[in-house]
Amino acid sequence: MNKWLRQFRFEWNMIFRNLWLLALPLAFAVMNVWTIGSVAPESNLFNEAYTFHAFVHTMTLGLVMLVGILSVRRDIRRSSYEWSSALPVPYATKVSAKYLAGLIYFSIFTLIAAAVFAWFSAQRGIAPEITVEYALYFAVTYEISYMVTLALAMLLAIAIPNRVVYLIGFCAWMFGTFFMDIFLIDKARLYPLQTFHLSRLFLVTNQPYDTWGFRLIGDELLYSRLFVLSFVLLLLVAGVTVLNRIRPTKHKLAVWSVSAFAVLLAALAFVPYGQIWQERYEGYYAKLADPTLKSLDESPEWNSSDLFRITEYDLNVKREPNDSLRITSKLTIPGDDLKAAGNRELNLTLNRNFNVQKIRVGDNEASFSRKGDQLDIKLPALKPEGLLEVEITYAGTMMDYAPGFQGQGSFYAFVKGDDLFLPGYIAWYPLAGHQPVYVKEMDGSGIQLGSVFIPHAPYSTQFKLKLAGFDRPLYTSLPETGREQGKQAFEGQVSEGLSLFGGDFLELESGDFPGKAVTTPCNAKLGEDILAQWKKMYAYFSGWIHPFESRLDQLLFLPNENYMKHSVENQTYVMTYLFDKDYASKMLMNQMLLGSRKGDYLIENMSEDVRLQIRGLMWYLYTREEEGYSDEEIWQGSGNGYLIQELYARDEGTDPDRVGLQMVKQVAQALDEGKYKQVKEVLNYFYAKGIEVPDPNVEPAIADNKIPFTAWEKEWKRVMGDENGN
Amino acid sequence: MIEINHLSKKYRRGGWALHDVTLTLNEGMVGLLGPNGAGKSSLMRILATLVPPTAGEATINGIPLRKAEDIRGMIGYLPQQFQVYPQLTGAEYLDYVGEMKGMNDRKRRKAEIDRLLEEVNLQDKAGKRVRTYSGGMKRRLGIAQALLGSPQVLIVDEPTAGLDPEERVRFRNLLTRFSLGRIVLLSTHIVADIESNCRQIAVLDRGRVRMSGDLAELQDYGRGKVWEGIVSEEQFARLDPMSVVSTRRSEQGLLCRVIGEAPPSGSDGVLVRPTLEDGYLALLRTSQREGARGYE
CATH class of the missing domain: 3.30.2010 (Zincin-like)
Structure with a gap:
């Protein structure tokens, strides 16, 4: 132990008496304070810090590589330092002391990164537990990267006694960071190789975001880190073994035994990490092999007109301790819809990750069959009259992984701890008909979300949603009607699907x-x-x-x-x-204020429908009255151009009369004359009539609620007195 | 005692560095002579447990080489090329080496370091960083580190290279004192380094032991083969350069000392008493002639 401590002290001095090496943490600290400290108060500190660290940390790995190689080449495998090999000091002592001294040096960088982030995070009033969690995330990621890079650098220097090792170390740094990310992980989509990347911060992933981000892959990170730690041990043991092969030792058996143990440990540590990826790919390949999934070139088959209506949903969602969901969905379906379609079978879509446990139609249990995401329920022989009530109980976990999703591999939907994302299009509640939750790419080589093909129901549905078993509140697009410890209730009309969101x-x-x-x-x-x-x-x-x-x-x-x-x-x-x-x-x-304008593409003649122009005038008035811009300034582009563009747009095809321009001139003149009240009266009149321009597939009645230019002029005259508003 | 039995060493890229070397080296100064590439350094590196032999075995004070850790505790080693961490002072460096050699008592370690620094004439430079040392000073520091801890066996490879004549003498005397009751294995290709101090010598050439014994035995190899005579410049030009040991210009011509079976042709050369160097050269000539005849 004395020798180890002495060797460690020696290595420590070699680093900490080097002014260049001492200056680097200082420069790093200055950079951190400068960059993190200059993040604007309204910017996302975690995201900004992540972006900074992704680059700077990767740069410091080059330094790790250099210091690692230098520490070995200081006296190991150099003929002029052979005297040191004749000293009665085991290589394990030398290598471990060098490694620890180097690691402690680089831990200073880790501490600086974490401390600077924590300081500025606390200054912003971010909750201490979150500050600590994020700072620890940076610290652990930094440290693990330093550990593996340092061990790799030392092994390279041990294995390659020539000076060319500096070049090889540079290549290893480049490959282990930039090239591995670009070519192996990203282009070749070999995502499980992420664990071999020297800097996880540098990977293009979801981790830079504090929305879900690294928490979502907490188990992957944990197992990856455990594997990397065992890999670090393997690298160090390999280095010592190489040296002991060159220099005789009486402990050959022990050396080889430790090597074998390190190999075994690394292999075992890879198992849980590999299992995570195996499960992810299992689900993906099952979809690829699923004959019920249609290909992109078969899209015409999906037609919302084939769908029956589900007029009411009553969903009870309970989260079990293992992140599994147990859901009971009560659907109310007009019997006429089914009769009209001549159905003896009720076709629904429910995500494949949920196992259906029980189905009742009316008071009777019903039999059903499943193929992929398709759920087909045998209806009773008795033809349904009036409203058909169907109750479906199902359960399952949701970590729906998609390699290549968003170009980096991601989850379509997930339920994990407090983090939850269940978009409506993933069919976490039964959807009417057989809808394409997923589709195959044309060459069958991949899977995509079918969300763009899922037709909007041409009607609104009444939703009741009750949640239980969640530690944190969930959010959805329905009005919340009740909340108590671990329970929430929502109720309202849904026209475009219902998504659930949860997280910190x-x-x-x-x-x-x-x-x-x-x-x-x-x-x-x-x-x-x-x-x-x-x-x-x-x-x-x-x-x-x-x-x-x-x-x-x-x-x-x-x-x-x-x-x-x-x-x-x-x-x-x-x-x-x-x-x-x-x-x-x-x-x-x-x-x-104005709702949707998704149906604006249907307005082919602006004179026949000036809803878009009236919407623009609401903002024109705001820009004049509240923001203080003059008509001249607005005309020249100041103010809220993107909200009033219809007033000034020139389109000979749809607006040959420039009705928008006429309207804004009228309003501008009236405002110049101080007739704010009258202008507001006119706008209020049309607002009450309805100036929303929704998607006609969703709300056909409102979408067709046109306001012609003549109606505008009529009301304008009524309020203003004559054509000029006098 | 060092016992070497049929020791051979073959490097991965290259031929045999040592071939079936068998030697017994007793207490005292042992000189290992041989031309460059003879295998001296390879033998020393094997004995210093830096590399394993390809075949054969050796024991140092009864401990076989395979128990390398035990041997390292009893040897001091100075390699042919020697560098030290430039940022350390001489004293710091020796303190580090001392502790690595197991000298845990700080006071005793310091006392021995001071003594050794004085022995190698570096006491005034002890507090200076090694980067300021000259080549000869570094060499002396290397000698001090090898002697530190009073190892039972000292292995020094070409230790006098780079030393000035005064330091060389000082060093020889230091080794002679040190060798009392210990084994000091000194390799050199300079005969003068061993002439005055070594009790036993071994001559290596092309990986083989050509001779092992005392100084007189080596000297005897030159008996009846060393001639001196005066030759003209034309006659000198016709002499085999390998046979000429020395020349000196005189009024009558060139006084040549040659090794051979006969005096230089054209001269009235006389047989003279061989020196140790003559014996060494005569031995090497014999060895090389045998090698040329396909001995290898």
């Missing part, structure tokens, strides 16, 4: 403002800012619009584009990225 999220509210923002702790400041602006705009519009009909009451700001896109689902706006909080808050207000 914050709920942000502001007094009596009816809107709510849900986001991650690192986005709290941004969420608060958006909510404040949204509230301010709401105060403006609700001050003169009567009755104000809110079409949005919740923002889910979940920055992780790998799972969702920007979308509006029922009364909820899901945002996955933000360029600008001003833009975001106006999008929210626009949706809350």
Whole structure:
């Protein structure tokens, strides 16, 4: 032990008496403080820090490689230092002392990275447990990378006594970071090789996000790290073994036994990690082999007109301790719909990850069959009259992995701990008919989500949803009707599917403002800012619009584009990225005030339908009155161009008369004359009539609620007195 | 005592460095002579347990080489090429080596280091970093580290290379003192290094032992083969350069000392008493002639 300590002290001095090496952690600390400290308050600290560390940490691995090689080449396998090999010191002592001294040196970098993040995270008021969790994540990831890179560098230097080892070490660094990511993991889609990447921070994955991110793959990370640790041991043992092969030892048997043990340990440590990937790929290959999955070139078969209506869902979702869900879905189906289709069999779609346990139709248990995601229920001989009630009980776990999804391998849906993402299109509740949850690529080489092909139900459905067994609240696009410890209830109309979201999220509210923002702790400041602006705009519009009909009451700001896109689902706006909080808050207000304009593509003649122009005038008025821009400034492009573009758009095909321009001139002149009240009266009139332009597949009645230009002129004259508003 | 039995060493890339070497080396200074590439360093590296032999066995004080860890505890080794961590001072370096050799008592270690630094004439430079040392000073530091801990066996490979004449003498005397009751194995191709101190010598050439014994035995190899005579410059040009040991210009011509069966042709050369170097060269000539006849 004395010798080991002396050797360690010696190696320690070799590093810590080197001014260059001492200066590097200092420079690293300055860079950290400079970069992390300059992250704007409304930016996501975790995401920004991750991006910084991904690059800087990978750069420091080059230094690890260099120091590792230098520490070995200092006196091992160099003929002019052969005297040291004649000393009665085992190589295990020398190698382990070198390794530990080097690792302690690089742990300073780890500590700096974690401490600087923790400091700035705490300064922002992020909850201590989250700060600690994220800081530890950075620390552990840094440290594991340093451990394996240092061990690799030392083994290279031991195995290659020539100076060319510096070049080979450089190549190993390049390959183990940049090239492995680009060519092996990403291009060849060999995702299980991620564990061999020297810097997990550098991998293109979901981990940079605090929405789900690394928590979701906690078990993979754990097993990967355990494997890497055992691999580190293997590398070090291999190094000592190589040296003991060159220099005689009386402990040959022990050396080889330890080597064999290290190999065995690494192999065993790979098993749980490999099993995770095996399970993931098992599900994927099962889908590929599933004959019920259609190929992309068969898409015409999916037609919403074949679907029957499910007018009411009553869902009870219970989470079991092992992350499995047990769900009871009660569906109400008009019997006429089934009769019209001549069905003796009820065809539904339910995700394959759920095992159906029991089905009752009316008061009777019904038999059923499953093929992939298809669920076919034998209807009773008695033809259903009136409303058919079907109760389906099913259970299962959901970690639906897709290699290559979002270009990096990801989950279509998942339930893991507090993290949960169940989009409606994944069929976590039974959908009408046989709908394509997944589709095969044309050459059959891969699987894609079928969500783009799943037809929207051409009607609204009443949903009741009860949740139990979840430690944290879940979020969905339905109004929440009750919440108590571990239980939640939601109820409302659903027209575009129902998704469930869960995670380490914050709920942000502001007094009596009816809107709510849900986001991650690192986005709290941004969420608060958006909510404040949204509230301010709401105060403006609700001050003169009567009755104000809110079409949005919740923002889910979940920055992780790998799972969702920007979308509006029922009364909820899901945002996955933000360029600008001003833009975001106006999008929210626009949706809350005006609802959808998904059906705007059907307006072929603007003179016949000026709903888009009236929507634009609402924002024109806001820009003039609330933001203080003049008509001239707006004309020159200031203000909210993206919200009022229909007023100025030039399209000879659909708008030869430039009705938008005519309307905005009328309004501008009236406002210049101080007739704000009258303008608001006109706009209020049309708002009450309805200026939403929804998808005709979803809400055909509203979509067809046209407002012709003549109607505008008539009302304008009525309120303003004559053509000029005088 | 070091007993070497049929020891051979073959490197992966290259031929046999040692071939069936059998020697018994007793206490005292043992000189290992041989030209460059004779296998001296290979033999020393094997005895210092740095590389394993390809065949054969050796014991040092009864301990076989395969018990390498036990042997390392009893030897001091100075390789032919010697470098030290430039950022350490001489004293720090020796302190490190001492502790690695198991000298755990700090006071005793320091006392021995001070003594050795004085012995190798580095006491004034002990606190200076090694990077400021000259080549000869580094060599002396290497000698000190090998002597540190008073090893039972000292293996020094070409230790006098790079030393000035004064230091060389000082070093020989140091080794002679040290060899009392111990084995000091010294390899060199400079005969003068062993002439005054070694009780036993072995001559290696092309991996084989050509001779083992005392100084007189080696000297005897030159008996009846060393001639001196005066030759003209034309006659000198016709002499076999390998046979000429030395030349000195005189008024009558060139006074040549040659090794051969007959005096240099054209001269009235006389047989002279061989020196140790003559004996060594005569032995090597014999060895090389045998080699040329396909001895290998």
